Amino acid sequence: MIMVLIAVLYMTTASAQENIDESCYHCHPAQVNEFQASVHFNKNTCADCHGGDINISGNVVSINVMHTNFTGKPTPLNVTNFCSKCHESETRVYKESIHWERLKEGRSAASCTDCHGIHNILSSKNTNSSTHFENIPGTCAKCHENQTRMQALYYGIQTDRFDTYKKSFHYKSYASGGRLLAVCSDCHENHDTKQASDPKSAVNPTNLPATCGKTGCHTGANNVFITGGKIHEEQSVKLLSIDAKGLVTYFYIIMILFELSFTIGLIFLGITSKFEIRRRH
Ligand code: HEC
Ligand code: HEC
Ligand code: HEC
Ligand code: HEC
Ligand code: HEC
Ligand code: HEC
Known part of the structure; x- marks a missing residue:
């Protein structure tokens, strides 16, 4: 196979972090920028999820880096294979859930990245995380409040779950400046839904x-x-x-x-x- 080489001279800057995949940065700055703010930065590389070999072309920026074991963009069903490499127990529990069942049936139910994000994953302790306590209702509501998304899939499912939850005791005090008492995943589990x-x-x-x-x-x-x-x-x-x-x-x-x-x-x-x-x- 002919390897196309878009050769751009690549200079290693002294300040470059060891774990930044410089070779990916030149062509995918958007993903790299998000990644640099995520919990995985400095612990993992692009190649940990996507495969590829960042050292393959030495100091030359080349699409050849997307070669060795490169898995590219995963299908919704393959996302779990990315994460299970390092988060085996969470994946095992998730695979018992209704979300995984429905995903296997070809419906757009929640996969890891629908709840956690993709390149911008943060610890749930971080207040900006989509899985931070106060952001969880919004994360679930993306789908569960969405009439077309839910109806197209299965007309038995209620789309008023966010609204009815907001009227409940557990949310009401929060809406008026108090404390949020219980969120979706406290009752429905985060992975074992x-x-x-x-x-x-x-x-x-x-x-x-x-x-x-x-x-x-x-x-x-x-x-x-x-x-x-x-x-x-x-x-x-x-x-x-x-x-x-x-x-x-x-x-x-x-x-x-x-x-x-x-x-x-x-x-x-x-x-x-x-x-x-x-x-x-
Ligand atoms: C020389 C430029 C270049 C470099 C370096 C490069 N890529 Fe790409 N990459 C591309 C192009 C061009 C595409 C295809 C464009 C598109 O479909 O948007 C692409 C597509 C991708 C895709 C999507 C593939 C798919 O299945 O749709 C992923 C994921 C990806 N690159 C990851 C990486 C990673 C990780 C690295 C570093 C190890 C990297 N790339 C380095 C140019 C590059
Ligand atoms: C924790 C795993 C993970 C890491 C680390 C990761 N990615 Fe991804 N990446 C994904 C997933 C999952 C998708 C599929 C997103 C989707 O379904 O839209 C993806 C998609 C992409 C795409 C295709 C974008 C699109 O919208 O079509 C590119 C390009 C890409 N990643 C580049 C990178 C680069 C560059 C890095 C390193 C800075 C990186 N990724 C690190 C998991 C990861
Ligand atoms: C190559 C290994 C690796 C892969 C692949 C990977 N992660 Fe991680 N993940 C880590 C490491 C290491 C941490 C940092 C743990 C820490 O800081 O204590 C982490 C942290 C996290 C955290 C925050 C955990 C915490 O306790 O703060 C979440 C959420 C997470 N990853 C989700 C994902 C998802 C979703 C995927 C797939 C798209 C994924 N990870 C893929 C290694 C990986
Ligand atoms: C329906 C939404 C949802 C899906 C799907 C999901 N998670 Fe989570 N996950 C959560 C929530 C919410 C938390 C935080 C629970 C808490 O507050 O302790 C969490 C916690 C975690 C943690 C602990 C770190 C942290 O930030 O507290 C890891 C690691 C993790 N998930 C990985 C995964 C992986 C891997 C997958 C896919 C196999 C996955 N999750 C699928 C919602 C989800
Ligand atoms: C990416 C979209 C998406 C996200 C995000 C999501 N879900 Fe779901 N959820 C679905 C789909 C699709 C189904 C399957 C509906 C069906 O066909 O039964 C489902 C099913 C469920 C069910 C079973 C209900 C039933 O009648 O089948 C519960 C409970 C549930 N989700 C709770 C949650 C909670 C709690 C969260 C947030 C932590 C969440 N979901 C996030 C799409 C999503
Ligand atoms: C305090 C606990 C609690 C909280 C918080 C909560 N739920 Fe529920 N949820 C329940 C119980 C109990 C049921 C089953 C009885 C019913 O249908 O009212 C249920 C039912 C559901 C169902 C239908 C399940 C089925 O199999 O028919 C969905 C979907 C759902 N909840 C989503 C959500 C979402 C999304 C949120 C957050 C916005 C949320 N729930 C918050 C306790 C809770």
């Missing part, structure tokens, strides 16, 4: 006493407390709730049973009446 109907979900009715009862929250929360609580406004949590989808299913099952017995009854009546007519003649 599951549907409420999943018995393993932190918001499944059977697990709510433990979720609400986390240290610093409602220690000793019992079923009575939970049944009375409102989380997504107007949707008080019912321990034996039947949702709309369930109702429709039950309706159809009853309809089918009714129709079946009606048809069988008609056939039966038909047979017996024929039998009677024959007997008379």
Whole structure:
């Protein structure tokens, strides 16, 4: 294969950081600038995620650096392969989530970079991080408040989760200058997010006493407390709730049973009446 060489003389400046991939900088300054402010800077290089070999062309800036093991831009499904190299445990937990399930089905559900950013990843302790406590509702709302995004995927999913959350006790005091009490991921988990109907979900009715009862929250929360609580406004949590989808299913099952017995009854009546007519003649 012919290696195209866009050769630009490259001078190593004495002040250059060891970990800046100078060879990438010349052609991708936007990504490098973001990267320099991220938590990965000075610990990782571009090549740690993208592959490539920054030393391949010596002092010459060349696209040849994007050669050895170069993986380029990952597909949404391949992002986890970038991160799992170093964040194995988080990736393992994430792969149990509804987000990963849906991503595998080709839907645009959350991958690592949707919540954490790409080249600008920061520790969640940093107030500018998309996963900083106060920024989490906004990070989830990017998708969960988005009518078209949610509807195109699955019309059963509510798009009012941010709005209903904002009306809740946990957010209200914050809106008026007080403290933010609980955010999305406190109840739904950050990586192990599951549907409420999943018995393993932190918001499944059977697990709510433990979720609400986390240290610093409602220690000793019992079923009575939970049944009375409102989380997504107007949707008080019912321990034996039947949702709309369930109702429709039950309706159809009853309809089918009714129709079946009606048809069988008609056939039966038909047979017996024929039998009677024959007997008379
Ligand atoms: C001499 C210029 C040059 C250098 C040096 C260079 N690149 Fe590129 N890179 C390009 C060009 C040109 C493209 C293709 C343009 C496009 O699709 O936007 C590209 C595309 C990419 C892509 C996207 C590939 C895809 O699949 O769409 C990634 C990721 C990338 N480069 C990473 C790197 C990394 C990491 C380095 C350093 C190890 C590097 N590049 C060094 C010029 C360069
Ligand atoms: C922590 C992993 C990680 C590191 C480190 C990293 N990248 Fe990326 N990069 C990604 C991911 C993930 C994408 C795909 C983004 C997307 O899906 O839009 C990407 C996309 C790109 C693209 C394609 C941009 C586009 O929008 O099409 C370029 C170019 C690129 N990276 C260059 C770099 C350069 C240069 C560095 C070093 C300064 C670097 N990356 C470091 C993870 C990383
Ligand atoms: C080559 C190894 C490597 C890869 C690949 C990598 N990271 Fe990291 N990551 C690190 C290191 C090292 C740190 C810094 C930890 C520290 O400062 O204590 C870090 C820090 C982080 C942090 C902040 C952690 C904290 O405790 O403050 C997040 C979030 C993060 N990475 C997410 C990602 C995501 C998302 C990807 C994939 C797009 C990724 N990382 C890819 C090595 C990596
Ligand atoms: C739905 C959003 C979401 C997705 C998807 C997600 N994370 Fe996170 N992640 C979070 C949140 C929120 C936190 C911070 C939780 C906290 O406050 O302790 C976090 C914490 C982390 C941390 C600990 C460092 C820190 O800043 O506290 C790492 C490392 C990390 N995630 C890596 C990953 C990797 C790797 C993936 C993909 C396999 C991933 N995350 C997918 C939301 C997400
Ligand atoms: C990139 C977009 C995106 C982001 C960001 C995102 N989600 Fe999701 N989420 C989805 C999609 C898509 C689904 C799957 C909907 C479906 O088809 O069931 C989903 C499913 C869920 C579900 C299960 C609900 C259901 O009915 O399937 C919960 C709970 C959830 N997400 C919570 C969160 C929380 C909490 C955050 C932030 C920490 C978050 N999500 C961030 C896109 C996203
Ligand atoms: C105090 C805990 C708590 C907080 C904070 C919270 N939720 Fe929920 N969420 C729940 C509970 C409990 C349910 C299940 C009962 C219901 O549907 O109201 C639920 C249901 C959901 C569902 C539907 C899940 C399903 O499987 O049908 C989505 C999506 C969702 N929440 C997203 C969010 C988002 C996004 C945020 C932040 C903006 C958030 N939640 C904040 C507790 C919480």
